[in-house]
Amino acid sequence: MYASVGGDPKGIAGDKAHYKGGKPYKNFNTAKSDKGMWWVGVKNKDMEDDPAAGACDRKPFWVDTGKDPGVPDAIDTQTLADLAYQRTKVPDTEVEVKPENRSTVNLPTWVWLDKAKFKEVKVRADLPGTGLWAETIAKPVGLHLNPGAEDAETYPASGECAINDDNSVGTPYTKGDSDETPPCGVEYQRATAGEPYQLKASVTWEVTWQGAGKTGGDLPNGSFETTQDMDVQEIQSINR
Known part of the structure; x- marks a missing residue:
């Protein structure tokens, strides 16, 4: 699954190198923090032994406020609708x-x-x-x-x-x-x-x-x- 995180949280600082050269973002520490959040793949602690948990390795990616993340297994409006x-x-x-x-x-x-x-x-x-x-x-x-x-x-x-x-x-x-x-x-x-x-x-x-x-x-x-x-x-x- 995926979780939303703000700014440059501990645990993803080492991934900054992934964004050097302007791909896919020109500035990892974007100034858009008031207009969205960084999302990152997070393993469910109760299912860490599940082989499928190994697929939860997506690099941090930006999602604008109010927009669905648009990636598999991420919480989106359909997920929230199912919960409601x-x-x-x-x-x-x-x-x-x-x-x-x-x-x-x-x-x-x-x-x-x-x-x-x-x-x-x-x-x-x-x-x-x-x-x-x-x-x-x-x-x-x-x-x-x-x-x-x-x-x-x-x-x-x-x-x-x-x-x-x-x-x-x-x-x-x-x-x-x-x-x-x-x-x-x-x-x-x-x-x-x-x-x-x-x-x-x-x-x-x-x-x-x-x-x-x-x-x-x-x-x-x-x-x-x-x-x-x-x-x-x-x-x-x-x-x-």
């Missing part, structure tokens, strides 16, 4: 359900997510002194419902609930909506018999990143699921 991605934690998928935990056969159960819980998550990583940084942006792009019963219906039929303009999902249930069709929800056709159905709600998060030097790109999407017990009752009616 590993540290990205999105909120738990906790959907609101009405009727809560108990549904009725052939009557819709409304499902929604409040906009306060369903928003972008940003994580930033940087390499001090180098001007290198990267930030990941995890954006929720959809909610998928799996009612846990083969003959149950979902709203919409695909089970994919769209995100509203205000970043919420679905519509909160209000009194008098029991006979309405929810924009996001499920409808069970049979009552449970002892064991509740397992309603699964999973949120897909689209992850991108941006970094120093106008770098950026896409990272793997993430899907996070929660399971909720759903008891379904059947109302018996008597016709006279």
Whole structure:
């Protein structure tokens, strides 16, 4: 791997001879110290016995502030983006359900997510002194419902609930909506018999990143699921 160093640090002074004659730098002790740093190959102390460590012998080279070093195994904005991605934690998928935990056969159960819980998550990583940084942006792009019963219906039929303009999902249930069709929800056709159905709600998060030097790109999407017990009752009616 490579590390950034400032000025003329101990340990690389003997390499000055490598730069005599103006190649590749006219002045090893360049006055550009406020605009960048010298980088040098450094062996990982925990892996010094690894044969691959012998390849870490690159001579010191200059990197301008905010620029990727552009050599294999050196820390760059992509490395920082990967680190930020590993540290990205999105909120738990906790959907609101009405009727809560108990549904009725052939009557819709409304499902929604409040906009306060369903928003972008940003994580930033940087390499001090180098001007290198990267930030990941995890954006929720959809909610998928799996009612846990083969003959149950979902709203919409695909089970994919769209995100509203205000970043919420679905519509909160209000009194008098029991006979309405929810924009996001499920409808069970049979009552449970002892064991509740397992309603699964999973949120897909689209992850991108941006970094120093106008770098950026896409990272793997993430899907996070929660399971909720759903008891379904059947109302018996008597016709006279």
